[in-house]
Amino acid sequence: MSDIIRRDPRAEWIMRNRLHPLHDQYMSQEEGGEVRGPSGLIRKFPHKVGFIGPNGIKRIDRLKGNSSAPKGKRSAAAQEVQLPLHKVDSPDYYIMVVADMVGGRLTGHDKDILGLAHKLIAEQGGNGAVVAVCFGEVKEENFDTAGVDRVLHIEGEAFEGYAPEARVQALAKVEAQYTVKHWLFPDSIHGGCDLASRLSARLGERPATQAWQVNAEQTVSRGASASLDITRQTPKILMLLEECADAIDETRHEATPITLDDVAVSAATIKDKGLMAVDPNAIPMAEAEFILSAGNGIHNWDQFHEAAKVLGATEGASRVAVDDGFMPRSRQVGATGTWVTARVYIAVGISGAIQHMQGIGQVDKVIAINTDAGCDMVKRAALSVIGDSEEILAELMKLAAEHKQTSLSDQAEENSNAA
Amino acid sequence: MPHKVISLISVGRHPQSGRSRRADQDSRAVELGLKLAGTDLDVVHAGSSEEPVLRQYAGMGLPKVTVLEQAESADALPAISSYLKTQQADIVLTGVRSESGESSGMTPYLLAEQLGWPIVARVADIVEVKDGEAQVLLALPRGQRRQVTVKLPFIASIDNAAEAARQSAFGPGLRAKMEAQSGSTEEDSVRVNWSEAPAKARPKRLKVVKAKTAADRFKAATAKPQGGSGKVMKNESAQEQAQAIFDLLIEEKIIR
Known part of the structure; x- marks a missing residue:
């Protein structure tokens, strides 16, 4: 049910006109309801306020239904809002967002970057899709409302835990298999920065690090220990600071899984021995x-x-x-x-x-x-x-x-x- | 046989005054190098040998500093990588990010790619080097540490969590030898097209209220923070109370 008030001008006119033959009938219908004047303002009829209580005393409810115990007031707000679905069929290009996924869930930083990816697609035009690339265990359930068109979950024992070498090989494979327009990474200490640097070195691309203002043409990034703003052309690989863009909140997305061909992972030179017990x-x-x-x-x-x-x-x-x-x-x-x-x-x-x-x-x-x-x-x-x-x-x-x-x-x- | 350790140093920038100084992470890398190799540590800088900051590094007890002589606008990477190729180093230590220039933090990664060595990022400590393998502690957020082993030779970028650098002594710094070699003359051609300006303060994100009606906007503007006080346990026994706390700790995965 919608909250929009539907006016019935004829009924209002009859209720304003005490000489109308139907006036009493409409007034009894409207008992307790609101009456709107010609300008749409609510008019009060002071003689009809309240009701007679059981002991014959007039009672006036001044709370107007705002009391702490509402009596079955219907409202449309409780209904869950179904956001419009943003669909991308057979995309021409992809923007890969390699999410940190701390604890298996998208972080606020990840969501901002997904928002930025959609902004880049809107500016560049064309039929682009945003892909969330994730490794290891994934517990996230709200990929659709975070703005993920496709999910690329790279599974396998080689990619579990701390395995930057295997992961970068998988990302290089993604680059070869899909048409990737941009790689977006969070510039974070949770591994995003490390992985992005490895991939840039592998692909021979010059990344923009600590980027904070990005559009399709230009990127502003911090340099010289955050004392310098460097403006340059937007490169292929971007490492983004927090709050670089606004997260998606008005659309729903497909979050369709896509797959990657088997990656031949070479033997790791870095071996994970697990977390240390720290004092x-x-x-x-x-x-x-x-x-x-x-x-x-x-x-x-x-x-x-x-x-x-x-x-x-x-x-x-x-x-x-x-x-x-x-x-x-x-x-x-x-x-x-x-x-x-x-x-x-x-x-x-x-x-x-x-x-x-x-x-x-x-x-x-x-x-x-x-x-x-x-x-x-x-x-x-x-x-x-x-x-x-x-x-x-x-x-x-x-x-x-x-x-x-x-x-x-x-x-x-x-x-x-x-x- | 002692291992050959090389530390790469750069000119830092004091965060408040903006003066040049020894870079924080680089000096920690030198400190770790001194721990691993003593005074056999080879410290390399690509830039001008006249740079006074190099004396601050040398004052940490280095008999000499190797300088790959090159102009400020020249790319440091080819010079360093060709130097490393001649040296047969086992461990190369750098900072995570330089404090001047682009500070992209790509130098160790590009060196590793060119030399075909593994790189470990954000190292807090190198515990032991034995049998062609090194035991390395990586710094994770919230003071946690991860232990990994890496095959030699490798490149490590040193995090701020590593041991702080020792004080620099002025006299030994002045007496240290600056061994100049010729560096590269390759200009950074991409960077010429960039425009650089002093950093602007980033705007704070505002809480945008997307309310459709005036009532919703009013509610958003006047609402008190949600969730008053939590659960209060008053009359339970100490055992039940402790159990409730313990359950919460397990739920939050503080105790595993």
């Missing part, structure tokens, strides 16, 4: 992923350090804990200390002064352990537990130790099965 306290606090932070509510400091060790968390502290000498100044989180970007932040015994809240502004999930349910940290937190921090930390350490044991024994079982 969490050696990671700079500003970029740590998981922080266990202590405040005034901590009394057993040995237990706190132990808990951070068991959970594998980077230690942080509030200003009070630092001023009292329990933690070094370099561990302070907040306006005068470090502004952290962790994904998960556990605040133990921190009530949440505004300076501390500034420091954790970019944190995704905050967990608060506190005795006071009314403190500011509890308001900010995604999960807050009210209780004694010492008991809760002890339980948490127990759980972590159990989890470690079960996962270890699972691994041992798997190994014995494999053997």
Whole structure:
């Protein structure tokens, strides 16, 4: 149902004209509904406002249906909007977007670049399609609304994990198999920049790095450690900074899978030995992923350090804990200390002064352990537990130790099965 | 047998003052080279041997710096690659991106392609070189490290996560020898057509509200941030509370 109000000029005219023979009939129909004047403004009939309640008193509903409990008000907004489908049949050329796919999903950076790819096609004209090239595990489900016309998922054991050499061979194969107009890469530390540089060297193309303003003819890119803007012709391979264009949000795309012929991958000279176990306290606090932070509510400091060790968390502290000498100044989180970007932040015994809240502004999930349910940290937190921090930390350490044991024994079982 | 290590250095640019200095990543590359090869480290620069910044590098304890003498506008790549071909190096260290010029970060990749060597990017440390293989730590986002092994010879670009460069001493820097060789005279013909200007501040992305009706626009302008406070557990036992926290940590893949 649409929200557009359909006016019936005849009915309005009858309702305005009290002498019309049908006036009473229309008025009783319109009871409670709105009456529009000749200019379209809503006219109120002050004598007909409200209704008589059960005890004979006149009641006027001043909320106009805006009360917290709406009584079955129909609305079109709840309906899911089906975006128009953008179709590309038998494209003349392709723009390849090699997405970072951190954690198997398109990042915001990837989506911006997909938006840019569509902008380039619109400017250049012709029947072009945007291809998302991805490696490894893919969990993304919304390729269609992100602006992907074709998906090229290059699978195989050789491309899993850290395998830049195999991947660049696959990309060179893509170049040979399809008519590629542009290669777009995110200029990121997640591997986009590395792969793009390898491909450029392989194809002998001169790329534009750190590009941020791109159209079909000209590219503006940063140079000399971001102190210089270089304007040049748009090259074939582009490494793009974040927010280089707007992501697609008004169209739906086909996201049809396309395939690549078998790639002969030569033996890798770089062998991946997996991620290293890093001492969490050696990671700079500003970029740590998981922080266990202590405040005034901590009394057993040995237990706190132990808990951070068991959970594998980077230690942080509030200003009070630092001023009292329990933690070094370099561990302070907040306006005068470090502004952290962790994904998960556990605040133990921190009530949440505004300076501390500034420091954790970019944190995704905050967990608060506190005795006071009314403190500011509890308001900010995604999960807050009210209780004694010492008991809760002890339980948490127990759980972590159990989890470690079960996962270890699972691994041992798997190994014995494999053997 | 000790391995032959070469560090490539360039003239850096101080981010605030814009003065020339020893480049941050390049000096880390020299530091790593000194760790691997001691004073046998060969440090190579393509440019002018009169450049005072080279003395800052030399002040890190280098007896000599090899300079491939060439004009500023000349392409550094042919000179360096022909030099490397004569040297039979095992490890070549560079920065990830130069701090002046185009700073595309392509130099190590192009060298690797020309020499047919593997390249490892964003190296935090080279742990061990043994049996024709090197154990290398790569710097990943959020302070994580990945361990890889690479066959010698290889090129490594050194990340900011590598060990910071030692202080430069003025006197030894002045006394160091600058060994000049002739570099290339090939001009960078593509770059001549570019126009360069001081960097403009990038516009911040605005939150564009695509509302169809006035009511929607009003709502978007006045709406409070979504999602007030999260789940609060008040009366549960400590064990249940700890379990809830632990489940969240597993859900967020903090604990695996």
